[in-house]
Amino acid sequence: MEPIIKVKCLKHVYPDQTEVNICGLDFVVNPGERIVILGPNGAGKTTLLAHILGLLSPVDGTVEVMGLRPDKNFNTIRRNIGVVFQNVDEQIIGPRVYDDIAFTLRNERVDKKEIDERVRNVAGSLQIEDLLEKIPHYLSGGQKKKVALAGAMIMMPKILIMDEPFDALDPKSKTEMVELLNHLCHNHGVTLLITTHDINIVPEIADKVYVLNDGRVSAYGSPQEVFRNVEVMKAAHLQPPILTELFTGLKNKGYNVDIPNNVEEAEEFLIRLLSNHKNTLRNDTCSKKDSA
């Protein structure tokens, strides 16, 4: 399978001469993958995303999206990538939520009836139909995220980039956002590229994780592979999810458990462990009685 995104040893210099290097391992994404980029503040995650979007040009290194250089093919690339920026206020520009979601379709001169159908469809799937007539400025942080996501999804992009999508979301909205992103990937084949500091969510939303730190892509692998790499995690000031820590501890003490991806899996493993333990206790009691 041809990768949809390839980044090799990227160097960026901002106008004030701040230099950002993203070297080390190549950053490669296959179509339909869910990728999470982790790293401490200032590691260059947003800078990397801006290069993939063609908003910045590298001083050195290569960036390829669908076989094209994004900064030289801006319109083609942006037709295929939906994006939700960290600060959604900067991207919501319509006077009403409806206008904001319809913005790109109107620009593309799509027929009015089709626009209406698509806006209502995407609003329905994000459960924000009741917000369509509202003024975006007065929405809550979480509602704004959903509106920005609707605007990104309206063009049915191949790739969806989300910079800190779980910021400002309450636990229920966070769970809904995870389900929604997984739905987009699994049912519509959308490739997901996500940055987050919310480490506990990563196993639920990522097939693969990249760690950026100190000018390098320092690790790549499944969430559990990366979380097990204590050196890399420490160096990048990352702490594994609490469930990973707990179950790694149990494993190291000789218990036969897998590392769970979420609370439901953890519950199943613990129930199995406890019922095995109960059976062992029962057998022990019986054999003691027999021998007495």
Ligand SMILES: Nc1ncnc2c1ncn2[C@@H]1O[C@H](COP(=O)(O)OP(=O)(O)OP(=O)(O)O)[C@@H](O)[C@H]1O
């Ligand atoms: N427009 C800019 N001008 C100058 N320097 C910048 C600019 N944008 C980012 N930087 C610098 O580039 C470096 C990488 O920033 P970037 O925003 O890519 O990091 P990040 O990993 O996304 O951080 P965070 O987790 O805090 O969002 C930082 O040192 C930052 O100060």
